Amino acid sequence: MIPDNILPAAIVFSSLIPGLFIFLLDEKRHVLRTVLNMAGALAKLGLVGILILGVYEGRLIESRWTLAPGLDLVLSADALSVLFVTLSTVLWLVTTVYAIGYLEHSPHRSRFFGFFSLCVTATVGLALAGNLLTFVIFYEALTLATYPLVAHRGTPDSAQGARVYLAYTLGGGVLLLTGAVWLRSLAGPVDFSQGGMLSDLAGVYDGQLIVIFFLLLGGLGVKAALIPLHGWLPQAMVAPAPVSALLHAVAVVKAGAFGIIRVVYDIYGVVLAESLGLLSVLAVVTSVTIIYGSLRALSQDGLKKRLAYSTVSQVSYIALGASIFGPIATIGGVVHLVHQGIMKITLFFCAGNYAETLGVHKVSEMNGVGRRMPWTTLAFTVGALGMIGVPPMAGFVSKWYLGLGAAEAGSDWVLLVLVASSLLNAAYFFPILFRAWFKDPPARWPEEHISAGRLETAGALLWPPVVTAMLALAAGIFAAAPVSPLEWAELIARREYGL
């Protein structure tokens, strides 16, 4: 049994150490690299299991390391971090399998999988971050770890995409850093604590607190792709499919959304945030983002680009949940952190499969893919319906709670936003499903890499989306089950509101 003051650190190291070894591996050491990847992923899964138990029992689980006088690196587990850690760990496992199937024949594999592991290390680190300093450290580390993945292909447009990505994220990083040090100069060490930790500054420094909030929001909004800071996301599409999957479902955008939740609930405290009038601003920004993203998605023919804009819109549900005062909406936002992750990663896996198997990159090329690749398309359908919010899919649960919360908080216009966005989701997903299932396939596909055998495509590519699709279904159908994401979300909401 691992002592509680080691466990969080161990969870971080479980992907860091394999990553470092992978860097040293020769390109050809395929087996060893796979073993390292999987070992790391499974070890992390096991450790997270222990962590969940501990947190459920309400034990204090924390690793602390002093960087400088008064500056501590703190990794600690509360209900919220456990939710995010579990999500990233599970999805990392799946994505690793997928990536192995997807990339094993392209160059620079050691570099890719090395940074891949660093990327999840950073994500888990900021999920477990116990104070703002730690969060900032891992937030920047995430930028550094993902940049090589976006640039990986080395083509001119991937170089361009990576440059844009870096410009946005480093810029945001500076904003976040500014807000963080400013806040520290006012409040001392900023430890995340449920219900917030600034209550005693309220009334004294209100003005500064508001400015700081927007600095932090600016920094986090970049990764969360809030309007107008979303510009990098569609550009980053040039990355290989597993990377896009990870960026969109787990790592980058989620880091932003998760950070916003942290700031609202565990730094400012929802009450203070409300009284400073910050929540309403956030609500407006997120609503605009939701609508804008969906509208842009409508007009995209590139499948990954359409999914990218749908991410812009979907991730904002999370922040929207945080921006509405009241536990119900909180539940909706927090649970969407998980649901959007599972559904979106499914969609990207499928998009990758179409591209890898048939060379299909555009929506207009998708006629009849359902017949050629039924399983993949089935998974895609599940993800799409979930995004639209069709009952009993996971997405429906999130939107239901968001809507309920909005109604309870008396901000009815949010309901309109939800309805509108759902209609838009339907408008840009149904045509795809229709083409895929009901139109006739073309005589020959753009470029068919993998011919149909016993399976419609390589196994390593097929299983991950199927698995995540089933997870998405389960999350919706068994929402009421004891350890479902919804249950955790409710636990979190109870603790945040001290109910």
Place this chain on the structure above:
Amino acid sequence: MTLRHLFLLGTLAVIGAALAWVFWDAVAVQAPGRLADMALDRVPESGVSNPVTAVLLNFRAYDTLLELAVLMAAILGIWSTGPDVPGFLPAGEVLEKLTAAIVPLLILSAGYLLWVGGHAPGGAFQAGALLGAAGVILRLSGRPDAGLPPLTWLRLTIVLGVLAFVAAALVLMAAGYGFLTFPLAVAKWVILAIESAATLAIGATLAAAYLAGEPLGVRT
């Protein structure tokens, strides 16, 4: 005389005035005791009776050690830039005779200055300067090697000063004294040894520096 020059002149004038005032204030008004009396009182403990030599080779021997290192750095740097430049034509008879007379004299007086440095003005640097001058004269009068030994030996000569200094310091440290601490019993002789080594090194270095390059002995 551009505007820039005028501006420069003005600034320098102001600085000069300030400096002059501060100097006057420090010398005439403050007039602190400074180290003279303390130094003069303790000259007898230094092993030599010439105060300046006592300061150079004992009180502040560390400065002198590093100063010899500076000389060494300079000549090594000069050598690293390439081979020496070709010398001058052989001298005419008169100059030849003159050289033959002066160089021995210079060497002799160098030796004298070295010895006298212990109790009267003089010492390693003055002596070394004379040796260097002898080298320069030889070079001017057509000796391409300025009377210096072949490179292998020359290398040994130019490092001699630092070597003697450091060796003495380390040996005495090993013997239980502090670094650069010369026990009175042996101080006189240690200092004389160091000074002799330094004289040779300085002389050789100055002469070699005049060759403006490494004397590899390759002549066309």
Place this chain on the structure above:
Amino acid sequence: MIDWLALTVALPLLGSVLAAAIPARSPGIGMATGLLTTTAALSVGVLIAHAGELRSDLGGWGVPLGIALQADGLSGALLVMANLVALGISAYALGYFASGLRRHFWPLWLLLWSALNALFLAADVFNIYVTLELLGIAAAALGALTGGQAAIAANLRYLLVGLLGSMTYLLGVAILYTGLGTLDLRLAAESLTPGPLAWTAGALMLGGLLLKAALFPLHFWLPPAHAQAPAPVSAALSALVVKAAFYLVLRLWIDLFAPVVGPGPGILLGALGAGGVIWGSWRAFRSERLKLLAAYSTVAQVGYLFLFFPLLAAAALPKQQELLGALLLLALTHGFAKAGLFLSAGLLQKHAGHDRIAELGPAIRSLPAVAFAMGLAGVALVGLPPSGAFIAKWILLTESFAMDRWWWALVVLVGTLMASAYVFRLLANAFGPAAHQGAVELGGDVQTEKIGRMIQAPALLMALVAAVLLGLGAEPLWTLLGSRSP
């Protein structure tokens, strides 16, 4: 009794003598000396950590008559850093220089090393002058080692500017002795009172040193000299020589002048530092050549160090200690990072036959270890986590907000963005079409060299120390500073 302080100076001197006398054996002698010297420096560090400040009266005369060496937490930490970096540079130099240059490199290099140690331990204002000259002459000679016209011109200018600096400094020393009657730093600090003497002596001594520390706008000599020198020398110049000059400024500032000249000069130094951050980063961003980029980034990094001065002057004691620790951490990080960057640059230059950033892609991609070293060094230069520079900047930013001097923070943030611009402009080259073996891609005409593993190790190690070790393990620095003389 063993005088470790003196040994750190004497050993390299002795090694230099031997290397100069026996040129054929110079690499072996050099490496052995390097190891011994580093050991001595490390023991100095350990002794300070345990026994607090060290001081030794050379010749046993005691100040003011004699000369003393002293080491406290500040100088001790820098001494250890300098020796570790110098050791890495030596290991690199073993494989770098062709036999022709070796016999010239080692004795001068050891003299430079000795001068560095002597400066970090110096406690006597005139002795500092002598040591500075030793440093300057050895540095200029090493910088001109390649013998190219540009290199000689740049280093001749460097030598002359250095002399201007030390002459100015020396006049300051003369004035100080005239007024105070002592050359020992501590005694001078005790008897120095506010007034014209303090101002003039301070202006002359600090002014001279600032020229050597390349504080904007006195940096003009640095980029050509550092960019033209052979890679190991550039690394030493940028990482150590400039640092030594900066350390002297800091030492004289906190021990001697800050207490008696008021806040004005501190603010001036900070403002010039800000100028250096902006201008240096900008020029680095515009540089076509890798080594020039690295040299200009040194100008910027020196600027960062001076940003601390106004805050140091304004802060009360506990805060002051915290800031001083951050300043020290930044200096150490930059020492390792810049050395790593220049050594990597040297390898790329050897491999590609040039250092034009735009065309370095293939070379970088065929040397992944070097690419990594540059990446890590870059992270440390920008000040991204987990580098030591990040922690240092975090503290600097927090304090400047806490003291309502947010404009200094603004400079740091802008500088950070500019730094990431020039660093990632370089690193972007690491991604591109897969690298086949060097020469093939590089085209026939340029001469390329095979780069062994051993020579890549020092660059990578130093970059790692800067980007990770100093970030996560810096806390002991403050305990070390706790043993600083008041």
Place this chain on the structure above:
Amino acid sequence: MATQLLFGLVGIILFLLGVWSFLAHRPLLRKLIALNVMGAGVFHVLVAVAYRGLEKTPDPIPHALVLTGIVVAVSATALALTLGQRLEHEDD
């Protein structure tokens, strides 16, 4: 006293003349000479400080400093001259 001040002032003036000519002239050789003039100025000041009237022996410390300074200056000048000589002469 007067002697001392006179020497000190001469030293300061020499130093400033050196600075002037270092900054005002481009040729490296002239800059080098300027530096040596500055050095001479500083040494003057030090010698002046050492003076304690004709009846008392002068302060040996500044004398020693001057000797050291001279040797250092000579070394630097020698290296600078050699480097200058290795340059093609278009720049001075």
